[in-house]
Amino acid sequence: MELNERIAGISPSLTLAIDAKAKALAAAGEKVCGFGAGEPDFDTPEHIKEAAAKALRDGKTKYAPNDGIMELRAAISDKLSSENKLSYKQEQILVSNGAKHSLFNIFMALCREGDEVLIPAPFWLSYPEMVRVAGGKPVFVSGTEAHGLKVTASQLEAAITPRTKALVLNSPSNPTGMVYSHAELRALAEVAVKHNLYIVSDEIYERMVYDGMEAVSVGALSSEIFKRTITVNGFSKPYAMTGWRLGYFAGPIEIVKASSAFQSHSTSAPNTFAQYGAVAALRGPQDCVTKMVQAFDERRKFFHERLTAIKGITCVKPVGAFYMFPNIASFGLSSLQFAEKLLLQEKMAVVPGLPFGADAHIRLSYACSMANIEEGMVRLERFVKAL
Ligand code: PMP
Ligand code: GLU
Numbered sequence: 001m002e003l004n005e006r007i008a009g010i011s012p013s014l015t016l017a018i019d020a021k022a023k024a025l026a027a028a029g030e031k032v033c034g035f036g037a038g039e040p041d042f043d044t045p046e047h048i049k050e051a052a053a054k055a056l057r058d059g060k061t062k063y064a065p066n067d068g069i070m071e072l073r074a075a076i077s078d079k080l081s082s083e084n085k086l087s088y089k090q091e092q093i094l095v096s097n098g099a100k101h102s103l104f105n106i107f108m109a110l111c112r113e114g115d116e117v118l119i120p121a122p123f124w125l126s127y128p129e130m131v132r133v134a135g136g137k138p139v140f141v142s143g144t145e146a147h148g149l150k151v152t153a154s155q156l157e158a159a160i161t162p163r164t165k166a167l168v169l170n171s172p173s174n175p176t177g178m179v180y181s182h183a184e185l186r187a188l189a190e191v192a193v194k195h196n197l198y199i200v201s202d203e204i205y206e207r208m209v210y211d212g213m214e215a216v217s218v219g220a221l222s223s224e225i226f227k228r229t230i231t232v233n234g235f236s237k238p239y240a241m242t243g244w245r246l247g248y249f250a251g252p253i254e255i256v257k258a259s260s261a262f263q264s265h266s267t268s269a270p271n272t273f274a275q276y277g278a279v280a281a282l283r284g285p286q287d288c289v290t291k292m293v294q295a296f297d298e299r300r301k302f303f304h305e306r307l308t309a310i311k312g313i314t315c316v317k318p319v320g321a322f323y324m325f326p327n328i329a330s331f332g333l334s335s336l337q338f339a340e341k342l343l344l345q346e347k348m349a350v351v352p353g354l355p356f357g358a359d360a361h362i363r364l365s366y367a368c369s370m371a372n373i374e375e376g377m378v379r380l381e382r383f384v385k386a387l
Contacts, residue, residue, distance in 0.1 A: 010129045014355045018339070022349035033348040033376040035364035038174060038322060040240040042295075044277075045288040048239060052277030060276060064269040067260050068095025068248070072275045075282040076248055084203075084217040086231060088250040094260050095278075097270045099204050099234030099247030104130050105259035106200055106230055106249060111136030115165035117200075120151040121357035122325065124174045124202070136165065140357055145327065148316055149176040149358075153187040160191070166198040167191070169218055172205040175356045175363040176325045177318020179213045182221070189218050189225045198255075199229045204247075205321040207238040207289050210297045213319045230255060238289050239281040244274045296322050299366045299373055306377040307364075312384055322367040325353070329360040331387050338362055345386075346379040 019037035026032040067073065073090040080086040096102045103126070111117065111134040119127050121142040128138035141159050143149040156167065169188065171180040180188070192199045199218055206215040219229035234247030249259075263269075304317050307326055315326035328338050335352035339362055342348050353361030366373060 006133050006135070010133060011355070013126060013129075015125065015351055018343075018349050018351050021343070025343075025347060025349075030347050033346070033372055033379055034368060035366075035372075035376060036349040036351055038237075038365045038367060039242045040237065040292060040322075040367045041369060042240040042292050044240050044244070045281075045284075047284050048241070048277045048281045051280030051284075052244075052273050055273040055276035060273045062272060064272040064275060066264045066269050067091075067256075068093070068269055069272070069275045069279075071279050072282075075279050076250070079282050080217075080231065080250055084206075084231070085220040086217055086226070086250065088231075092253055092256050093248055093250045094256050094263065095246065095248045095270060095275065096263060097245045097247070097267055098236065099202065099232050099249075100126060101245075101267070102232050102234070102247045102249040102259075103127070103200070103202065104133075105263055106232070106251075106255065107131050107134040107136060108262050109255050109258035110134070110166055110198060110200075112165075114163060116161060116163045117165060118156060118159055118167045118197070119357075120168070120170075122149060122173070122176050122353065122361070123168070123357050124170055125355040127168055127170075137163070139164070142357070143176075143178075145314075145316060148178050149173075149325070150178050150180060150184065151188070152184075153191050156188060156191045160195050164195060164197060166200055168200045168202065170202040170205075171218075172208060172213075172215055172320025174205065174321050175323050175351075175353070175358075175361075176316070177321045177323050178316070179209055179215060179320040182214075182216050185216055185218050186221050186225075189221055189229075192228060193224050197228065199225070200232065201229055202232045204232065204234050204237050206233070208293055208296060208322055209320045210293075210300060211319050215320065227252065235278050235281055239278075240292065241277070241281065244271070244277065246270055246274055246278050296366065299368075299370055300324075302370065303364075303366050303373050303377075306373070307380075310377070310381050310384060322365055324364045324366060325356075325358070325361050326364070327360050328362055331384060333387070335359045335362055342380070342383055346383050348376055348379045348383070
């Protein structure tokens with residue numbers, strides 16, 4: 001059958017596929033050690049659930065306004081202003097079905113046929129596919145291990161062409177766990193200013209930072225940068241709300257308007273009563289987030305120590321998000337072969353680095369229990385010894 005070329009050319013999300021495989025094995029009675037999808041193992045805090053349940057009981061069961069309920073857009077505007085030093089009016093905010101959906105809306109609005117989007121590698125695997133579906137062309141700029149898997153301004157400069165339209169930033173990063181400093185971000189953003197590019201800043205892991213690191217909102221660095229920045233965030237990671245499907249972006253009004261029109265014909269507004277839960281998430285106590293991040297931090301330290309004690313594995317210590325991204329090149333297998341064998345032999349699920357643009361690596365999420373990490377390290381050690 002002749003399918004739409006843009007859709008036929010994309011591959012399914014491997015993070016979701018591996019997670020499904022691991023869950024199916026577990027359902028079949030196997031003792032699976034899962035490090036696949038990046039999903040907090042915590043439950044959504046009670047006060048958030050209660051707010052959504054109350055909204056449901058109160059009859060908030062009708063279509064919401066396409067751009068999101070007013071209460072939520074006001075809460076997002078306040079949050080961006082007080083926490084991120086970003087001044088966005090409510091009409092500059094669009095609420096969607098997850099940050100993934102927000103990003104898709106943005107690329108659909110931004111990309112003309114053949115427009116180039118700079119994507120620092122390693123990257124979250126959905127960015128290139130979204131850009132391609134939107135008709136744009138992803139252009140990868142690779143961070144080196146010597147530079148902590150981060151890219152530099154001169155690398156970006158070298159990748160600019162007359163067709164370059166936008167730059168994607170994701171700090172803290174999925175999959176590397178790296179966080180750009182103020183100075184590094186400013187240098188990257190200045191390239192965007194110089195070449196008149198939009199900056200798509202995916203800040204979904206902003207709360208997961210360790211070792212005194214600070215997640216900086218690139219749009220807050222100067223008014224010149226702010227003008228061209230589209231700030232993306234969501235509820236999945238900070239509030240353990242992955243299944244609620246709520247995210248948002250804030251940016252220049254013309255991009256919000258175009259995305260909003262597109263959303264009005266594709267999905268309409270996200271679930272109405274879920275949005276009341278999100279208001280409670282932003283307006284309510286934040287100690288639930290702090291506790292979760294503390295738990296991630298403990299796991300991170302233990303995990304990194306155990307992982308790098310395994311002969312043949314090296315790993316830049318992550319200071320953000322909840323992923324380890326070790327280099328496994330010394331074993332002579334591609335990342336796909338390594339991950340496949342590991343799942344088959346040890347029932348341990350990890351994500352190959354290839355779809356993140358780094359075939360020498362695998363990704364392991366530590367948004368899982370300490371017991372899972374301990375067991376996983378026993379299995380991984382046994383696996384690599386036998387290679
Ligand atoms: N951006 C990044 C970097 C991610 O890792 C994810 C996946 N959680 C998303 C965006 C999308 O998250 P969601 O759609 O669940 O809000
Ligand atoms: N973003 C998470 C991950 O990278 C969840 C899965 C997905 O949405 O791709 O694992």
